[in-house]
Amino acid sequence: MERKSNNWKMRKIFKGLLMLFFLIVLPFIIMSLWNAILPEVLNATTINYWQALGLFILSRILFGGFRCGGPGKCEKRGFGKASIKEKFMNMTDEEKAVFKERWKDRCKR
Known part of the structure; x- marks a missing residue:
């Protein structure tokens, strides 16, 4: 750590x-x-x-x-709210659990 x-x-x-x-x-x-x-x-x-x-x-x-190199490129890179939501909705339960754990680890810093 x-x-x-x-x-x-x-x-x-x-x-x-x-x-x-x-x-x-x-x-x-x-x-x-x-x-x-x-x-x-x-x-x-x-x-x-x-x-x-x-x-x-x-x-x-x-x-x-x-940020992100220009207008509209943040969404293309997956940083837009809609794209993260879409990705999260398409994940399996196991992938969602892994995703949540990664974010918990990031937030502990």
């Missing part, structure tokens, strides 16, 4: 660091690409880090969302 708890904590720390990395590095990449390409091609002005961060957040909201 101790090992699972440490593994879960390490995963959470890693995901947090990865998110921080992307929030710091991706705007620099966006800014560099914008400033290297668009001023010459479209006669646009250059942008700074904060504008690039704003563009990144806006593009994630408009085109990708922040």
